Amino acid sequence: MIDGQTQLYRARDLIRKASRIVAFSGAGVSTESGLADFRSQGGLWERYRIVTFQEFLAGHENRVEYWSMRRELIPGLLAARPNPAHYALAKLEQAGQLRCVITQNIDGLHQAAGSQRVIELHGTNMTASCLSCHSQWPIAEIQQRLEAGDLDPHCIACHGLIKPDTVSFGQAMPVEAMEDAYQEAAACDLLLMIGSSLEVQPANQFPLVAHQRGANLIFINRTATSYDHLAAVSFAGSAGGVLATLVE
Ligand code: APR
Secondary structure (H helix, E strand, C coil), X not given: CCCHHHHHHHHHHHHHHCCCEEEEECHHHCHHHCCCXXXXXXXHHHHCCCCCHHHHHHCHHHHHHHHHHHHHHHHHXXXXXXXXXXXXXXXXXXXXXXXXXXXXXXXXXXXXXXXXXXXXXXXXXXXXXXXXXXXXXXXXXXXXXXXXXXXXXXXXXXXXXXXXXECCCCCCCCHHHHHHHHHHHHHCCEEEEECXXXXXXXXXXXXXXXXXXCXXXXXXXXXXXXXHHHCCEEXXXXXXXXXXXXXX
């Protein structure tokens, strides 16, 4: 195990020498903004059942369960602000070194920190749409309906089902986002993987795509992943602290 200082030097050297850096982020990049991740102790999947897209479509009770989770989470999502990890990536992009952030997150915090090119593999929780006529609302408006007792909101225009613009388990991945992410991962020479357990397919393929095409990988993740052996440098530390140090 190389010591922390050597790791920092090696990571800084890789960043300095890289010409096309891509970041790949998961929920761990937003925990320092106060948002729980999914699989750490106390994470969301310890507290809520995953409602698949098929279950959401199939029944009122499933949608009431789905929306009761969202009703609890949306206020925290709307109150969350970017943390040093988000700002460090935006700074790297503004310096012309980072091409884009490929994110699994649905919290909009990369954009709020100033990142211009963010590829959202799992959509966004900041808006919701009618699954029939595609009318769209800011999530705060749906939250008001939930808090007023509308437990399974339907479209006021066509009475279709309303769902956040996220990708649920069982729902098709966004084709354009997946294609963009593949192109960027395949063309980069350095990929920064920040705050993901890399357990969910197909999102977890992108660090592998970059590695297979010869890119170096830097991992910043509190806990081990199944792909740590591919990383040129890996930090088992906090995304905010490590990224701010790397980019300063
Ligand atoms: N700094 C660094 N790493 C962190 C931090 C932090 N401050 N906080 C958490 N982590 C790490 C955890 O150790 C964990 O390995 O981030 C990782 C988060 O993993 P998950 O909770 O599995 O989140 P993620 O990988 O984004 O999940 C992928 O699963 O449920 C679906 O759609 C959901 O997009 C999500 C996908």
